[in-house]
Amino acid sequence: MKDTDAHVTGADVPAAGAQGPLYRQIKDAMLSALAMGEWKQGDALPPEKVLASRFGVAIGTLRKAIDDMVADGILTRQQGRGTFVAAHKRNSHFFRYFRLQRKDGQKAYPTNALLTFRRVRASAAARDALQLGPDEMVFEFSNLLSLHGDVVLVDSVVVPDALFRGLTEAQLKARPSTLYNFYQDAFEVNVIATEERLSVAHADLQHAVWLDVAPGFAVLEVHRIAYSYHQRPVEWRISRINTTHYEYIGPHTGE
Amino acid sequence: MKDTDAHVTGADVPAAGAQGPLYRQIKDAMLSALAMGEWKQGDALPPEKVLASRFGVAIGTLRKAIDDMVADGILTRQQGRGTFVAAHKRNSHFFRYFRLQRKDGQKAYPTNALLTFRRVRASAAARDALQLGPDEMVFEFSNLLSLHGDVVLVDSVVVPDALFRGLTEAQLKARPSTLYNFYQDAFEVNVIATEERLSVAHADLQHAVWLDVAPGFAVLEVHRIAYSYHQRPVEWRISRINTTHYEYIGPHTGE
DNA sequence: AAGTGGTCTAGACCACTAC
DNA sequence: TAGTGGTCTAGACCACTTA
Numbered sequence: 001m002k003d004t005d006a007h008v009t010g011a012d013v014p015a016a017g018a019q020g021p022l023y024r025q026i027k028d029a030m031l032s033a034l035a036m037g038e039w040k041q042g043d044a045l046p047p048e049k050v051l052a053s054r055f056g057v058a059i060g061t062l063r064k065a066i067d068d069m070v071a072d073g074i075l076t077r078q079q080g081r082g083t084f085v086a087a088h089k090r091n092s093h094f095f096r097y098f099r100l101q102r103k104d105g106q107k108a109y110p111t112n113a114l115l116t117f118r119r120v121r122a123s124a125a126a127r128d129a130l131q132l133g134p135d136e137m138v139f140e141f142s143n144l145l146s147l148h149g150d151v152v153l154v155d156s157v158v159v160p161d162a163l164f165r166g167l168t169e170a171q172l173k174a175r176p177s178t179l180y181n182f183y184q185d186a187f188e189v190n191v192i193a194t195e196e197r198l199s200v201a202h203a204d205l206q207h208a209v210w211l212d213v214a215p216g217f218a219v220l221e222v223h224r225i226a227y228s229y230h231q232r233p234v235e236w237r238i239s240r241i242n243t244t245h246y247e248y249i250g251p252h253t254g255e
Numbered sequence: 256m257k258d259t260d261a262h263v264t265g266a267d268v269p270a271a272g273a274q275g276p277l278y279r280q281i282k283d284a285m286l287s288a289l290a291m292g293e294w295k296q297g298d299a300l301p302p303e304k305v306l307a308s309r310f311g312v313a314i315g316t317l318r319k320a321i322d323d324m325v326a327d328g329i330l331t332r333q334q335g336r337g338t339f340v341a342a343h344k345r346n347s348h349f350f351r352y353f354r355l356q357r358k359d360g361q362k363a364y365p366t367n368a369l370l371t372f373r374r375v376r377a378s379a380a381a382r383d384a385l386q387l388g389p390d391e392m393v394f395e396f397s398n399l400l401s402l403h404g405d406v407v408l409v410d411s412v413v414v415p416d417a418l419f420r421g422l423t424e425a426q427l428k429a430r431p432s433t434l435y436n437f438y439q440d441a442f443e444v445n446v447i448a449t450e451e452r453l454s455v456a457h458a459d460l461q462h463a464v465w466l467d468v469a470p471g472f473a474v475l476e477v478h479r480i481a482y483s484y485h486q487r488p489v490e491w492r493i494s495r496i497n498t499t500h501y502e503y504i505g506p507h508t509g510e
Numbered sequence: 511a512a513g514t515g516g517t518c519t520a521g522a523c524c525a526c527t528a529c
Numbered sequence: 530t531a532g533t534g535g536t537c538t539a540g541a542c543c544a545c546t547t548a
Binding site: 021022023057058059060061064078079080081082 | 535536537538539540544545546547
């Protein structure tokens with residue numbers, strides 16, 4: 001049977017209103033399964049053959065959907081072991097979201113110190129970045145990051161209360177791993193994509209103290225919005241970086 | 256015949272010393288064909304069926320090789336028309352290498368003015384960036400870029416004499432399209448990948464004049480190395496950007 | 511040895527383009 | 530209408546991991 005509409009007998013694909021390529025629909029269905037928590041970070045997905053029959057498609061089609069999600073950094077594959085939901089561990093993937101290195105090319109994992117923490121009504125800018133309604137609450141906190149013992153960066157983070165219900169200062173101080181890994185573990189919030197905009201700014205009095213520089217010192221300012229499944233914004237962050245000894249690694253297009 | 260080694264009768268694949276997946280070998284063979292100038296920028300490649308039989312592989316395998324190169328931005332596909340060697344035209348692809356936009360999100364194509372031009376012995380830094388031997392010559396030139404009528408950026412470009420034999424100031428001033436498109440048209444140098452490192456710097460006297468800012472003004476400094484096929488470095492560039500009204504668009508990981 | 515993903519085949523039909 | 534890339538199938542065998 002070479003019929004393209006073979007999936008009408010599929011168990012999981014929305015047969016009605018199907019649009020676009022099959023593998024795209026499969027990907028969306030898997031994204032929804034992930035968003036609903038069917039598979040959590042670090043979990044192994046069912047084998048490809050099982051998924052293929054569940055969605056009523058050939059294994060090649062199922063693989064194309066997974067290929068996409070692997071390219072997006074949502075899943076990881078390990079030959080002989082299985083396919084897993086990507087976790088924000090301190091592995092090579094870490095540098096997908098942490099793009100600073102020493103100017104001699106040396107990479108390192110940062111150490112953290114929580115500077116501030118509060119729960120407030122979202123500012124207009126925060127509502128805009130996080131697509132929130134009026135009067136919605138957010139958590140705001142800031143972090144000091146050091147590399148090789150040098151203070152390098154201050155993060156100012158805003159996350160919606162609705163997704164991080166009950167977040168406490170103690171939790172943030174005690175988190176064992178990366179921030180995004182903490183979001184996954186404690187709140188099932190999975191960051192799978194970010195947008196960043198960079199410009200030069202000057203340290204205010206507070207940042208000058210934190211970064212141990214003179215007020216007005218020129219810093220690299222990175223505005224980031226982080227997204228979860230289906231482009232849902234889950235974090236807004238402004239990083240202010242002292243680039244005296246460290247540099248930001250831009251996109252490398254191509255191979 | 257389901258035999259994996261079916262390609263022994265292939266006409267173009269190096270049968271001896273074959274390594275790694277077949278589609279990878281096909282990709283390398285096509286990369287070499289591109290580097291040797293068999294297909295030039297804008298050209299249509301032969302149909303997939305023809306290429307598949309030329310390399311002695313199934314069409315699916317050939318497609319996987321092309322998929323990779325399309326993802327790398329080396330080729331573009333147009334359904335119903337063919338597969339083409341990517342050109343650096345002023346299309347959406349342009350913003351793959353030009354990552355500035357106004358802070359309100361407005362994108363625009365820059366206008367250019369050539370500031371300096373000379374041919375000199377490569378500095379140590381240039382030899383390092385471009386993997387040149389001692390005493391090799393390079394062209395150095397700088398460009399002033401404006402967006403929406405605002406002076407925004409000064410590029411300092413270094414390219415090896417060996418690849419750009421006979422480059423003249425007049426050619427650079429007269430070039431009708433983008434710099435990378437000019438490299439393709441006039442010298443068959445194809446930029447297919449870049450690496451960038453960003454940090455904050457301060458304008459020297461010369462750059463302050465060019466950018467119409469005070470000396471010492473804090474600018475965003477972007478160090479870029481551009482590569483052609485097989486990771487061959489072909490251009491080294493330092494851009495100094497006034498980010499008062501414009502911002503650099505960072506990588507957006509994920510979908 | 512059994513199970514997983516990785517690669518590859520040899521087709522089919524579909525959507526789009528150019529003539 | 531002919532030719533292109535886009536999608537999909539239904540398998541096969543390989544490489545690797547785990548037990």
